[in-house]
Amino acid sequence: MTGVPASAAGGSSSSARRTGPRGTSGAAQEPVGRTTPGSAVERVAAERAATDRGTTDQGTTDQGTTDRGTTDRGTTGRGSADRGSAERGSTEGGAAGRGGKIAAAAVNQASVWNVANLLTMLRLLLVPAFVALMLGNGGYDPAWRSFAWAAFAIAMITDLFDGHLARTYNLVTDFGKIADPIADKAIMGAALICLSALGDLPWWVTAVILGRELGITVLRFVVIRYGVIPASRGGKLKTLTQGIAVGMYVLALTGPLATLRFWVMAAAVVLTVATGLDYVKQAIVLRRRGIAERRAALKETEA
Numbered sequence: 001m002t003g004v005p006a007s008a009a010g011g012s013s014s015s016a017r018r019t020g021p022r023g024t025s026g027a028a029q030e031p032v033g034r035t036t037p038g039s040a041v042e043r044v045a046a047e048r049a050a051t052d053r054g055t056t057d058q059g060t061t062d063q064g065t066t067d068r069g070t071t072d073r074g075t076t077g078r079g080s081a082d083r084g085s086a087e088r089g090s091t092e093g094g095a096a097g098r099g100g101k102i103a104a105a106a107v108n109q110a111s112v113w114n115v116a117n118l119l120t121m122l123r124l125l126l127v128p129a130f131v132a133l134m135l136g137n138g139g140y141d142p143a144w145r146s147f148a149w150a151a152f153a154i155a156m157i158t159d160l161f162d163g164h165l166a167r168t169y170n171l172v173t174d175f176g177k178i179a180d181p182i183a184d185k186a187i188m189g190a191a192l193i194c195l196s197a198l199g200d201l202p203w204w205v206t207a208v209i210l211g212r213e214l215g216i217t218v219l220r221f222v223v224i225r226y227g228v229i230p231a232s233r234g235g236k237l238k239t240l241t242q243g244i245a246v247g248m249y250v251l252a253l254t255g256p257l258a259t260l261r262f263w264v265m266a267a268a269v270v271l272t273v274a275t276g277l278d279y280v281k282q283a284i285v286l287r288r289r290g291i292a293e294r295r296a297a298l299k300e301t302e303a
Contacts, residue, residue: 112173112175114166114169114171114173115162115165115169115171116162116163116165116166116169116171116172116176117162117171117173117175117176117179119158119161119162119165120158120162120176120179120180120183121179122154122155122158123155123158123159123162123183123184123186123187124179124182124183124186126151126152126154126155126187127155127183127186127187127190129151130148130151130152130155130187130190130191131190131194133145133147133148133151134148134190134191134194134198134250135194135198136148139194139197139198140198140252142252145250145251145252146251146252148250149247149250149251152187152191152246152247152250153247155183155187156187156243156247159180159183159184159187159239162176162180163180181217184239185210185213185214185217188209188210188213188242188243188246189210189213191246191249191250192205192206192209192210192246193206195246195249195250200249201249201265205265205269208269208272208273209242209268209269209272212272212273212275212276215276216276216279219279219280219283220283222283223283223286223287223290225290226286226287226289226290226291227286227289227290229279229282229283229286232275232278232279234271234274234275234278235275235279237271238268238271238272238275241264241267241268241271242268242271242272244264244268245261245264245265245267245268246265246268248260248261248264248265249261249265
């Protein structure tokens with residue numbers, strides 16, 4: 001058997017090792033389809049890491065989506081609950097407001113029957129009772145005149161208390177504002193007219209006192225758009241003096257007391273006239289001031 005020379009075999013082997021694509025050495029070029037153990041392990045680790053990251057990202061995304069969904073649902077639920085609560089609150093508030101208005105109206109309606117107004121009503125009821133007692137048995141019976149004086153005294157005393165109670169305990173009502181002055185003028189006017197009709201008091205005194213009272217009442221209403229004329233100390237003293245003087249004339253007095261009542265009535269007439277003039281002066285000043293203020297406000301508006 002013919003053998004191959006070692007040099008030739010060795011040369012072929014060397015040539016085969018040296019020959020490769022693009023003239024590169026066989027040692028530097030790895031055959032196609034062949035992987036080193038180190039590279040395979042790295043690729044497996046890289047794929048596993050990528051898979052883990054994808055799973056983690058997907059889990060994070062899913063969890064974020066779930067959290068956002070939960071948050072949105074929670075927010076929507078809370079919003080619905082808040083809207084529901086607001087609507088219920090508005091409904092309840094409206095009902096409470098309507099209930100409060102109804103209750104306030106009921107309180108205002110009930111406040112008409114307060115103590116101050118009841119005293120005013122009592123004075124109004126005493127007017128016909130006083131007239132009946134004053135004219136009873138011809139109008140000159142001392143006993144009947146004493147009962148008439150009692151009715152008149154009660155009316156005058158309640159006049160002092162009802163206004164004080166109304167201002168102190170906030171019992172001022174529209175009814176009281178109208179009924180109180182009517183009751184005052186009614187009881188005083190009834191007493192003066194009865195006394196003049198019986199001949200105990202000159203008619204001119206009755207005319208002066210009643211004319212002043214009615215005139216000042218009308219004057220108050222005329223200037224009320226400009227302001228309110230406050231009650232003065234002179235006016236209160238006048239009311240007190242009138243009450244004492246008329247009360248003394250209602251009683252069947254004789255002797256020095258009869259003389260005294262004349263002078264008390266004279267003082268009442270003087271105070272009546274003086275305070276009446278003072279109220280007229282206040283009304284004129286109040287009206288002028290009100291007109292001046294309106295003109296000033298009009299000029300500011302035009303400017």
